[in-house]
Amino acid sequence: xxxxxxxxxxxxxxxxxxxxxxxxxxxxxxxxxxxxxxxxxxxxxxxxxxxxxxxxxxxxxxxxxxxxxxxxxxxxxxxxxxxxxxxxxxxxxxxxxxxxxxxxxxxxxxxxxxxxxxxxxxxxxxxxxxxxxxxxxxxxxxxxxxxxxxxxxxxxxxxxxxxxxxxxxxxxxxxxxxxxxxxxxxxxxxxxxxxxxxxxxxxxxxxxxxxxxxxxxxxxxxxxxxxxxxxxxxxxxxxxxxxxxxxxxxxxxxxxxxxxxxxxx
Amino acid sequence: xxxxxxxxxxxxxxxxxxxxxxxxxxxxxxxxxxxxxxxxxxxxxxxxxxxxxxxxxxxxxxxxxxxxxxxxxxxxxxxxxxxxxxxxxxxxxxxxxxxxxxxxxxxxxxxxxxxxxxxxxxxxxxxxxxxxxxxxxxxxxxxxxxxxxxxxxxxxxxxxxxxxxxxxxxxxxxxxxxxxxxxxxxxxxxxxxxxxxxxxxxxxxxxxxxxxxxxxxxxxxxxxxxxxxxxxxxxxxxxxxxxxxxxxxxxxxxxxxxxxxxxxxxxxxxxxxxxxxxxxxxxxxxxxxxxxxxxxxxxxxxxxxxxxxxxxxxxxxxxxxxxxxxxxxxxxxxxxxxxxxxxxxxxxxxxxxxxxxxxxxxxxxxxxxxxxxxxxxxxxxxxxxxxxxxxxxxxxxxxxxxxxxxxxxxxxxxxxxxxxxxxxxxxxxxxxxxxxxxxxxxxxxxxxxxxxxxxxxxxxxxxx
Numbered sequence: 150x151x152x153x154x155x156x157x158x159x160x161x162x163x164x165x166x167x168x169x170x171x172x173x174x175x176x177x178x179x180x181x182x183x184x185x186x187x188x189x190x191x192x193x194x195x196x197x198x199x200x201x202x203x204x205x206x207x208x209x210x211x212x213x214x215x216x217x218x219x220x221x222x223x224x225x226x227x228x229x230x231x232x233x234x235x236x237x238x239x240x241x242x243x244x245x246x247x248x249x250x251x252x253x254x255x256x257x258x259x260x261x262x263x264x265x266x267x268x269x270x271x272x273x274x275x276x277x278x279x280x281x282x283x284x285x286x287x288x289x290x291x292x293x294x295x296x297x298x299x300x301x302x303x304x305x306x307x308x309x310x311x312x313x314x315x316x317x318x319x320x321x322x323x324x325x326x327x328x329x330x331x332x333x334x335x336x337x338x339x340x341x342x343x344x345x346x347x348x349x350x351x352x353x354x355x356x357x358x359x360x361x362x363x364x365x366x367x368x369x370x371x372x373x374x375x376x377x378x379x380x381x382x383x384x385x386x387x388x389x390x391x392x393x394x395x396x397x398x399x400x401x402x403x404x405x406x407x408x409x410x411x412x413x414x
Numbered sequence: 415x416x417x418x419x420x421x422x423x424x425x426x427x428x429x430x431x432x433x434x435x436x437x438x439x440x441x442x443x444x445x446x447x448x449x450x451x452x453x454x455x456x457x458x459x460x461x462x463x464x465x466x467x468x469x470x471x472x473x474x475x476x477x478x479x480x481x482x483x484x485x486x487x488x489x490x491x492x493x494x495x496x497x498x499x500x501x502x503x504x505x506x507x508x509x510x511x512x513x514x515x516x517x518x519x520x521x522x523x524x525x526x527x528x529x530x531x532x533x534x535x536x537x538x539x540x541x542x543x544x545x546x547x548x549x550x551x552x553x554x555x556x557x558x559x560x561x562x563x564x565x566x567x568x569x570x571x572x573x574x575x576x577x578x579x580x581x582x583x584x585x586x587x588x589x590x591x592x593x594x595x596x597x598x599x600x601x602x603x604x605x606x607x608x609x610x611x612x613x614x615x616x617x618x619x620x621x622x623x624x625x626x627x628x629x630x631x632x633x634x635x636x637x638x639x640x641x642x643x644x645x646x647x648x649x650x651x652x653x654x655x656x657x658x659x660x661x662x663x664x665x666x667x668x669x670x671x672x673x674x675x676x677x678x679x680x681x682x683x684x685x686x687x688x689x690x691x692x693x694x695x696x697x698x699x700x701x702x703x704x705x706x707x708x709x710x711x712x713x714x715x716x717x718x719x720x721x722x723x724x725x726x727x728x729x730x731x732x733x734x735x736x737x738x739x740x741x742x743x744x745x746x747x748x749x750x751x752x753x754x755x756x757x758x759x760x761x762x763x764x765x766x767x768x769x770x771x772x773x774x775x776x777x778x779x780x781x782x783x784x785x786x787x788x789x790x791x792x793x794x795x796x797x798x799x800x801x802x803x804x805x806x807x808x809x810x811x812x813x814x815x816x817x818x819x820x821x822x823x824x825x826x827x828x829x830x831x832x833x834x835x836x837x838x839x840x841x842x843x844x845x846x847x848x849x850x851x852x853x854x855x856x857x858x859x860x861x862x863x864x865x866x867x868x869x870x871x872x873x874x875x876x877x878x
Contacts, residue, residue: 304828305745308821313800314418314427314460323799376465380430382439390415390440395429395463404465413431413466 153325159297160335170195170237177221177230178279185229186218198236198257205261227279228268234286235260237340241293247300248317249292250387259389260289262378266411270370273410281367284346288353288375290336291329292392295321316394318354329393330354355396366403373400373407415440416448420817422455422624423526425493425519426475429463434470446478450485453623455527457482460519462494469506479513487619491515491589493522500585513589521583525552527621534580535559539569540587548588555607555642603635603701604628609642612650620653626660627840630775630783632854634666635710637700641672651682658689667710671697728782729758731830732861732876735784738825739874740865746796746818749868756863761855761875763787766848770812772819773851776826778837784826785855786819787848787873812844819844 169192176185189195196217203220204213214220221229242256251259267285271277295317299306306320315323322328334347345364352359352368353375359365372395379389400407407413417424428440449457459475461467472492479490491514492503503515516522524536536558540546546562553560561579563569573582606620625636638654658668669692675683683693692710694700700707740751763769768790775783788796790811797814798804805811823839830837845851860877 302745304825305741308742308825309745309799311416311418311821311824313817314425319802320799323802373465376430380432380436382436385436385439390429395465397463397465400465408466 153327156298156325156327156332159294160332160339167192170233173233174230177226177233180226182221182226182229183218186221189217189221189233195233195236198239199232202232202235202257202261205258207258207261207265227277227282228264230279231264231268231283231286234283234340234342235264235289238286238290238293241290243293243296243300246296248296248303248306249389249392251292251296251389255383255387256289256292259292259378259384260286262381263288263374266374266378267371269410270374273406274366274370276367280343280346281349283342284337284349284367285371285374287333287337287342287346287350288371291318291333292389294329294332295392310391316391318393328354330357354393355399356394369400369403370407372396373403376400377407377411415445417452417457419452419454421523421526423519423523424449424452424454424457426457426459427463428459428461430465432464432467432471434468434473437471437474441474441478446481449478450482453486454488455621456489456522456525458491458493458516458519458522460494461492461499464499467499467502472503472506476507476513489514489525489527491522493517493519495585497585500587504587511587511589515585515587515589517583517585521581521586524556524558524581524583525549525588527556533557533559535561535578537561537563537569537572537579537582539563539566539573539582539584541566545588549583549586552588553583555609557605557607603637603707604633605637605639605697607639607642611644612646614647614649614653616650616653623838624841625657627775629661629664629666630777630840632843634664635669635700635707636661636666637669637671637697639672639697640670643673643678645677646682651685654686654691655689658686658691662690667692669694669700669710671695671700728780728876728878729861731780731833731835734829734833735826735876736863736874738829739784739786739822742818742822742825743792743796743865743867743872746799747792747867749795749870751872752866754864754866754871756861758859758861760857760859761785761852761862761873761877763848763852763873764871769848770815771845771848771851772812772815772842773845773854774819774823774842775840776823776837777840779835780830780837782876782878783855784819784822785851785860785873785875785877786822787851787875788815789870789872792867792870792872808846812846815844816842 173185173189199220200215263285318329330351333350337347349364349367351357353371355372359368376395417426482488483490493516538549538560550560550562563572661668671694744751770793771787773783773785793815797811800814819842858877860875863874865872
């Protein structure tokens with residue numbers, strides 16, 4: 150059914166960041182928010198995306214924010230960069246979701262929730278690295294990949310899942326020896342993200358070893374964050390709770406800390 | 415979410431955080447209704463991958479437990495709980511704990527009325543004396559060998575000795591257990607445990623669908639362990655007489671072991687014997703007597719008396735069966751299938767060596783049996799996806815093969831229902847060698863389709 154060749158072909162189809170996006174990211178990377186906004190202004194789709202994201206209730210602004218330089222100013226360098234990556238991820242998303250019951254709005258909601266919580270986590274663990282902040286953008290990318298790879302053979306995958314409690318990631322790995330996190334890493338490479346991003350995202354699978362202890366710690370937080378957000382009703386309804394196999398043991402040492410941060414009673 | 419069903423045990427695997435809001439999304443009213451319709455012996459909710467839960471989160475599942483128990487008398491409860499989760503559940507439902515809590519799914523399976531594994535030596539400890547006794551009784555009834563540790567010290571001492579016990583049961587609580595008649599499989603014999611007073615209730619507590627499925631897939635000896643039966647009335651007598659007549663159609667034998675007639679009229683025994691039921695004092699009188707087992711059909715399945723020919727309706731559905739088989743095996747092996755030949759005749763298996771087989775029956779609007787003969791290598795490849803790794807362990811391969819055939823059966827059922835043909839499927843059966851398969855289907859005609867998967871020959875046979 151799903152072959153390694155199909156996966157390679159899929160990654161091949163993923164567009165590299167275009168000229169406007171590249172320049173926007175370059176200026177954001179250099180901390181030049183005004184210049185970045187000026188460039189971003191020329192991409193109407195990016196502009197509209199930034200507006201729709203920043204005006205979500207989770208950002209808590211009382212009146213509508215529409216100016217790009219204002220948006221970048223509010224978000225700051227790291228979150229602006231992360232939001233541009235989120236936009237690039239959303240470009241991959243299908244017009245019509247089949248495997249997961251998502252749409253453009255709920256997918257953007259997931260991106261926004263993950264991004265905001267990830268920002269809180271990084272503040273909590275005292276990390277100020279805009280590349281690491283952007284790493285969270287790749288997790289929704291793996292959801293898009295799962296959707297694209299499995300939706301053609303939906304019935305078979307459903308039947309397989311009905312006899313074994315297999316998550317989509319495990320099914321893909323058993324079929325192709327490549328999992329969704331490997332694919333995310335490949336996307337990160339394609340988008341020229343630093344190697345630490347790939348390492349943290351791979352670690353967030355909860356089953357792969359991460360050599361750098363600091364990265365491993367972040368991978369645990371990311372795994373638990375995914376665990377937490379995919380347990381929300383909206384995403385359970387979307388079928389995302391069965392997306393990956395959660396590893397309780399992997400995150401047990403940070404759970405109390407996480408529960409406090411997320412104010413879980 | 416839907417439960418994963420295996421050996422008549424349905425297990426839900428929620429993940430993540432369980433609270434009052436998301437648990438209702440996880441388990442909808444349709445999911446509960448689907449679980450009721452499963453008619454399984456045990457319904458479990460695994461908390462293995464739940465990192466946080468509160469009482470509201472569990473309440474949704476407990477509502478399902480209540481409904482399933484009321485409808486099917488199944489055993490219900492939570493499994494895969496660590497010490498913290500076990501204590502939390504007991505604390506939440508202190509006064510109202512009428513479901514069970516099992517430390518692991520494996521432990522829960524020991525208490526399931528139907529199991530196919532060998533009897534296990536089980537060490538039990540609970541600080542509650544009545545729980546210790548209840549667990550020991552249930553395990554004993556299910557054919558296991560329970561050993562009770564009376565104190566924590568005794569338990570610590572006994573559990574430290576490795577290798578003596580197959581399983582150690584702690585942090586387990588038995589709520590209301592299922593009221594179905596327990597059954598277990600020993601070789602090709604099925605043993606049912608009956609107890610106390612037998613009356614017209616036997617009609618509801620005996621799983622007739624399971625029994626019929628067992629006949630369909632080739633079991634030929636059924637033993638009722640009746641040591642604990644006090645008496646039997648005329649309704650139960652009628653029930654067993656009918657069961658014996660039905661079994662005779664399949665050349666199957668029904669036996670009673672340990673039944674006394676102190677409080678049951680002796681004439682009942684004559685009636686049951688006239689119906690073909692045999693009586694023995696001890697279980698070993700049957701199970702240890704190989705010659706008798708052979709005679710009764712317990713060591714090798716006997717052919718069905720009434721051979722039925724494949725009919726036009728079944729042949730009409732053949733393309734759907736083939737499609738289901740091919741797409742399932744293609745998915746599991748990642749190989750492309752090529753149809754080589756098809757003909758109607760007795761099954762012909764060339765090069766029997768290194769081949770294994772499996773079968774699954776279906777009944778309803780149409781009935782019949784699908785038989786698949788795999789070269790071991792294809793079977794291993796197909797099962798690798800389910801097991802997660804390459805294995806040469808034949809028991810594991812055969813278990814996975816049964817699951818694979820179950821997938822296939824499910825798929826056939828769905829495909830047929832799309833065309834308004836309603837069928838139910840039987841338990842899958844596997845055959846470690848081709849000769850034992852041939853004994854079952856000897857003399858039956860069917861449609862044989864030879865397929866090739868990457869040059870490996872694979873055989874599909876559809877018969878009645």
